[in-house]
Amino acid sequence: MRVYIMYSRICFCIVLLFSAQACSSLLGLPSNPERSTMGESTSYTTELKKLPLPKEKIVIGVYKFRDQTGQYKPSENGNNWSTAVPQGTTTILIKALEDSRWFIPIERENIANLLNERQIIRSTRQEYLKDAEKNSQALPPLLYAGILLEGGVISYDSNIMTGGIGARYFGIGASSQYRQDRITIYLRAVSTLNGEILKTVYTSKTILSTGINGSFFKYIDTERLLEAEVGLTQNEPVQLAVTEAIEKAVKSLIVEGIRDKIWGKALDNNADYLSVVDEYNREQEQNNSRLVGNRFPNNYRQKFSVFAAIEGQKVKDDYVNPKMNVGAKAGVKYFINPSFNVELNANIFTLENQNIISRTFIIPELNLEYLILPKYKLSPYIYGGGGFMLSKDKVRQKMQLGAGLEYLVDKNIALRISSQYDMGFKDDWEDLASGKRKDQAVRFALGINIYIGKK
Known part of the structure; x- marks a missing residue:
């Protein structure tokens, strides 16, 4: 039995080595010596x-x-004299x-x-050349x-x-x-x-x-x-x-x-x-208007924007087996200054625990957002605020915090990726109060932001 286990481990290591070699080839990593080539242009x-x-x-x-x-050259370990x-x-x-x-x-x-x-x-x-022709050609200047x-x-x-x-x-x-x-x-x-x-x-x-x-x-x-x-x-x-x-x-x-x-x-x-x-x-x-880091004094972003996003949503409530669902969000933003904006949005959120409960909410949210690098094409941002979870039976309150990245693919169009954490004020999203933890949710979103109006 021990011999069988030993040989099994050896075979497993060999499979891992071949898998690592295959992955390195897929990633374009060099596995063989290369011939010398002409320099790149x-x-x-x-x-x-x-x-x-x-x-x-x-x-x-x-x-x-x-x-x-x-x-x-900068070096993390000791001196580097190159x-x-x-x-x-x-x-x-x-x-x-x-x-x-x-x-x-x-x-x-x-x-x-x-x-x-x-x-x-x-x-x-x-x-x-002493004996050669005395009128031999001299070196040119x-x-x-x-x-x-x-x-x-x-x-x-x-x-x-x-x-x-x-x-x-x-x-x-x-x-x-x-x-x-x-x-x-x-x-x-x-x-x-x-x-x-x-x-x-x-x-x-x-x-x-x-x-x-x-x-x-x-x-x-x-x-x-x-x-x-x-x-x-x-x-x-x-x-x-x-x-x-x-x-x-x-x-x-x-x-x-x-x-x-x-x-x-x-x-x-x-x-x-x-x-x-x-x-x-x-x-x-x-x-003439460019600063270090491809940044411009006149920020790209305008006063208003409209946005839409697709979300992956997962609840953390008192039931077991929470299920990931797909939702959507859309809204508008108004920029108080280049860094801060007020956001109003509406989104669809589905709470589901497999084979137990499934409930859909319409959620209006109000957020205050902070763009960390408003004059860059690529800017991280953070936001927070509150909202109402509207369903057939009652209205629930919640708060949310989020962060993400925005990249301007054009002067008026930006792509956004973000993550949001929702937390309820009460433990009643699924009408079951159990334990000390309030109901929560995690969201991941991919969307587009379109800027309109003046800068």
Whole structure:
């Protein structure tokens, strides 16, 4: 018997291992070594390559475009001496200049190596070509730059926004977390003729890290415990974020140079250039009202809104075997200020204990709601208030508390997910008073909120 139990446990472990391997494949987790590939392109790589070509390419030099932050990677355990920003930003900038097809980059970062190699060539020719033709071709002169590019990565801010959401019920739980960092770049063009700074541009890029996980924890009996978990974490590569910010800076430099006639007046009447400048001006006008975290001073939300939601409802009363039911809610909101609003709604709630009782209520509710981040597209909110439970026999009173998330998919339309806890003032929802606990209910809702009127 013991041998049978031992082999059963071994087989169970093998099944679990294969299941874990299958789940990792479904989640896209790497299980085999991958071949080396070409580097990924960002969205601005394509935009740079699609820019209209210049009348004449500009010779440009970059001595140093470096990390000026001195920032190290954050570490939860001890010191981490790895830098948060890649140290090859000059190379990334030169690649972006090449992709734009507006410039001829020349080697200046390692100019000493270039000059040393040219000196070796001259010495070799003088030493070993003494008897050759005296009029052999000399080394051509080095190109000199009409414009130098200066600047660098001037800021790396960690954890500018963090958050998450999760829930656990009877040993089954799931959660999601996210973190945003931010990198900032300044780039300026300097004339080598007189040292004038022709143009300075500034770009930034957020770096997103997300993680999701789920777990299951339950005692099968007094001696056996079943536990399982699954999770996935994804971190946006810092190198790609730096590349995208630099490419955006190069594009901004080119377009602002066209607009301000830095690259010459010959570009004035070209329709391709004008369309690029118009598009950039619209983007800049919109960006003028943007704050950190994609937040705008003028809040998105209007004075009024109407909403509707579908709910999952479950009662906690004095009978056994409560059953989950589907209900609905609809109402209106009036915003006292961007954060606070008064909500009036009506909803259908079904109280049911399997094979015992089923009763439907019409419930009007009045709530005071607080939007925590009213100027963000994604905002948590909390609310509380009271209501009346209307049925055929009598009217009952209750109070409710809730919380949720709202995301604006458009300037007037938002999706909402929420959880609400209801508590009665009396133990009479099902006409059975037993125990000290008042009747209660838990609701989960998914709905839409439509904003109308003025901001």
